[in-house]
Amino acid sequence: MAARTRIAVIGVGNEFRRDDGVGCAVVARLRQRARSRPLPPGTELRTCDGDPGRLIGLWEGADLAIVVDAAHAHPSSPGRVHRVALEADALGVAHSTSSHGLGLGEAVELARMLDRLPGRLVVYAVEGADHSLGDAMSDVVRRTVAPLADAVEDEIVRHRDATARA
Numbered sequence: 194m195a196a197r198t199r200i201a202v203i204g205v206g207n208e209f210r211r212d213d214g215v216g217c218a219v220v221a222r223l224r225q226r227a228r229s230r231p232l233p234p235g236t237e238l239r240t241c242d243g244d245p246g247r248l249i250g251l252w253e254g255a256d257l258a259i260v261v262d263a264a265h266a267h268p269s270s271p272g273r274v275h276r277v278a279l280e281a282d283a284l285g286v287a288h289s290t291s292s293h294g295l296g297l298g299e300a301v302e303l304a305r306m307l308d309r310l311p312g313r314l315v316v317y318a319v320e321g322a323d324h325s326l327g328d329a330m331s332d333v334v335r336r337t338v339a340p341l342a343d344a345v346e347d348e349i350v351r352h353r354d355a356t357a358r359a
Contacts, residue, residue: 198235198256198257198352198353198356199235199237199254199255199256199257200232200233200235200236200237200255200256200257200258200259200349200352201237201239201251201252201255201257201258201259201311202220202223202236202237202238202239202258202259202261202345202349203216203220203239203240203241203248203251203252203258203259203260203261204216204217204218204219204220204221204238204239204240204241204261204262205217205240205241205242205243205248205260205261205262205263205297206240206242206243206262206263207242208328209326209327209328210324210325210326210327211321211323211324211325211326211327211328211329211330211331212263212271212319212321212322212323212324212330212331212334213263213321213324214263214328214330215261215262215263215319215321215330215334215337215338215341216240216260216261216262216263216319217240218330218335218338219261219317219338219341219342219345220238220239220240220261222338222339222342223238223342223345223346224238226342226346232346232349233349233350233353236349237251239251243262243297245299245300245303245304246300246303248260248297248300248304249300249303249304249307249309252304252310252311252314253304253309253311254311255311255312256311256312256313256352256356257311257312257313257314257315257348257349257352258311258313258314258315259315259316259317259345259348259349260297260314260315260316260317261316261317261319261341261345262297262316262317262318262319263318263319263320263321263324263334264318264319264320264321265320265321266320269320269322270320271320271321271322271331271333271334272319272320272322272331272333272334272336272337273319273320274317274318274319274320274337274341274344275316275317275318275319275320276315276316276317276344277315277316277318278313278314278315278316279313279314279315279316280312280313297316301314313352315348317341317344317345319334319337319341321334322334
């Protein structure tokens with residue numbers, strides 16, 4: 194029998210700041226799909242406002258943490274998705290690309306110093322077009338939600354398969 198592992202999927206953002214809600218939208222899509230196609234046991238779907246302490250609490254003890262967040266980039270290409278995968282022993286100082294003032298980069302650095310990183314961290318950062326007040330994402334970012342939910346599910350399956358083989 195394969196060992197049970199904990200997987201934390203964390204959508205970061207504020208769904209009332211347009212494209213900043215992309216992480217929450219991906220988690221909502223995964224929850225909806227899980228009703229008819231359950232995720233593997235030990236998979237937790239959560240949302241977070243990006244506070245570093247809350248992020249650390251959500252991924253602490255996880256074998257795999259997948260974080261989906263909006264990002265700023267210069268020059269910007271709204272809707273472009275960046276994927277970064279890091280093993281806990283390879284995580285160094287991260288620089289924030291989040292659309293929040295303090296965010297993922299600070300959480301990774303703090304967790305590293307406190308030895309509270311997940312075994313593996315995968316970040317999907319989506320470049321946004323509009324972070325103003327409102328609950329409607331831009332069309333280009335909204336179109337990333339379903340494919341990004343697929344990518345997160347694939348990430349979970351690859352991790353489960355690798356864990357089962359180990």
